[in-house]
Amino acid sequence: MATKAQTFRLALVQCLPGSNKVKNLQRAAEMVREAASNGAQVVSLPECFNSPYGTRYFPEYCEPVPDGDSTRMLSELAKETKTYLIGGSIPEKYQDKIYNTCSVFGPDGNQLALYRKLHLFDIDVPGKIKFTESDVLSPGQTPQTFDTEWCKFGLGICYDARFPELAGLYRNRGCKVLVYPGAFNMTTGPAHWELLARARSVDCQVYTAFCSVARDESATYVAWGHSLIVSPW
Numbered sequence: 001m002a003t004k005a006q007t008f009r010l011a012l013v014q015c016l017p018g019s020n021k022v023k024n025l026q027r028a029a030e031m032v033r034e035a036a037s038n039g040a041q042v043v044s045l046p047e048c049f050n051s052p053y054g055t056r057y058f059p060e061y062c063e064p065v066p067d068g069d070s071t072r073m074l075s076e077l078a079k080e081t082k083t084y085l086i087g088g089s090i091p092e093k094y095q096d097k098i099y100n101t102c103s104v105f106g107p108d109g110n111q112l113a114l115y116r117k118l119h120l121f122d123i124d125v126p127g128k129i130k131f132t133e134s135d136v137l138s139p140g141q142t143p144q145t146f147d148t149e150w151c152k153f154g155l156g157i158c159y160d161a162r163f164p165e166l167a168g169l170y171r172n173r174g175c176k177v178l179v180y181p182g183a184f185n186m187t188t189g190p191a192h193w194e195l196l197a198r199a200r201s202v203d204c205q206v207y208t209a210f211c212s213v214a215r216d217e218s219a220t221y222v223a224w225g226h227s228l229i230v231s232p233w
């Protein structure tokens with residue numbers, strides 16, 4: 001009798017989105033293909049993989065989901081690589097609002113989840129960083145999970161990782177892996193990125209994956225990078 005595989009390989013794609021959306025999509029796709037060819041069965045992209053990160057960019061780069069170029073690419077790519085593809089996030093245009101949205105596709109190319117960032121990143125650390133996503137974005141309303149043959153996954157985006165209640169809700173729903181596409185910065189990154197991933201894992205006894213964009217010192221928003229996967233231990 002064939003037994004179900006208990007293990008799988010999860011890849012985090014730490015790409016470096018620039019101002020050219022077509023190139024951002026091409027590069028992300030190349031990196032997903034590379035991950036799949038190295039045996040990854042689940043692949044995540046980072047937050048805002050199709051655009052630079054910043055409130056000034058969201059209105060320009062936003063697209064409908066699932067009928068925009070970025071989401072279509074994700075669906076085709078999941079099917080081509082036969083992976084579960086967690087599409088990081090993109091600015092999503094829906095009616096008259098913009099959301100920070102993650103869509104997930106299965107190996108058959110079908111959409112399994114659409115998650116809109118629940119907790120918007122509004123902070124002011126005097127002299128260091130001020131960022132107000134809520135100037136432009138609207139918050140999502142619903143946690144989202146999706147199932148694979150190995151386990152259930154829970155989704156969050158970046159700042160969402162600061163809220164243990166969301167992770168606990170996913171744990172209570174039976175998730176074994178929490179995936180947070182992200183883009184921390186050079187102030188909160190060194191202080192909290194790894195700490196938060198390890199905290200969510202230990203307090204919920206789950207695997208936690210933080211997938212960041214790569215660092216570009218010349219960008220208007222300099223990301224911390226350091227994508228990581230943490231075990232329950």
Ligand SMILES: O=C(O)CCC(=O)C(=O)O
Pocket residue numbers: 047120121157158159160162182183184185188189192
């Ligand atoms: O929580 C933080 O320090 C960073 C959050 C962030 O960059 C985001 O939510 O996009």
